[in-house]
Amino acid sequence: MAESTQDSLLSRLALAERPGLRMLALAVTIAAAAFLLWRGNEPPPPSSSSDARQLRGDAEPDGFVVNGRYTSYDENGQRKVVFSSPRIEQFEEGGLAIMTSPSAKLSGQTEDEPWIVNADKGHLRQSDDLLYLMGNVRVERMIGEREATLTTESLTLDNQQGTAFTDDPVTITDNLGVTRAIGMKAWIDERILELNSQVEGRYETVN
Known part of the structure; x- marks a missing residue:
């Protein structure tokens, strides 16, 4: 010492x-x-994606795309669905993509004009290729030589099955009149639209 x-x-x-x-x-x-x-x-760096999600919060996306575009093909390589959005937020958990003001083109097996679909927002579940559209959903399609417009509040597009369906009220308008119903299902390839219930219509008489 x-x-x-x-x-x-x-x-x-x-x-x-x-x-x-x-x-x-x-x-x-x-x-x-x-x-x-x-x-x-200095905070310690996150050790995993789950730690990063806890810091970020569940409501925050893992990434986003501006002016994004998504294309879906069938088993033969033919283009089935093309949709775009000014902003797409991507969440890794659940394979979910949330879109603002999505716009979609649905093509069938024929060479007819595609169905044009617009909505306020949409959710794409990539695991089963389901697109959920919500808010002011509008579908424009050609029936023969006349144009028809279908409006509803929600619509689900099953890209694997080539169908579109809803349980909400729908209104179909063309130059011959107006048809209203509760729920509908459409087969895009066959260009068939089936109304579920409470179907009523008003048509103009053609002289």
Whole structure:
């Protein structure tokens, strides 16, 4: 203990006699303290995607695409669905994509004009290729030589089965009149639309 005390006193005397050395030691001490304080305030990096999700929050997407475009093909490589959106938010968990103001073109096996679908928002579940459209859903299609418009509040597009369906009220308008019903199902390839229940229509008489 005596030797340790004597060495400490000698070190202090050496520093007192050499101001440059004393300033260098002080600078090293301050730098070490600043480094420790900086490292102490720095949050640890997330160790996994789940940790990152906890920091980010469940409501925040894992990524997003501006002016995105998505194309779905059938087993023969023919294009079935093309939709676009000014903003698509992607969530890795569940394979979910949320779209703002989606617009879709649905093509059948024939060379007829595609169905044009627009809505306020949409959810794409990529695992089973289901597209859910919600809010002011509007479908425009050609029936022979006349154009028809279907409006409803929700619509599900099953890209694998080539169908579109809803349980909500629907209104179909063309140049001959208006048809209303509760629920419908459409087969895109066959160009068939089936109304479920409470079907009523008003048509203009053609002279």
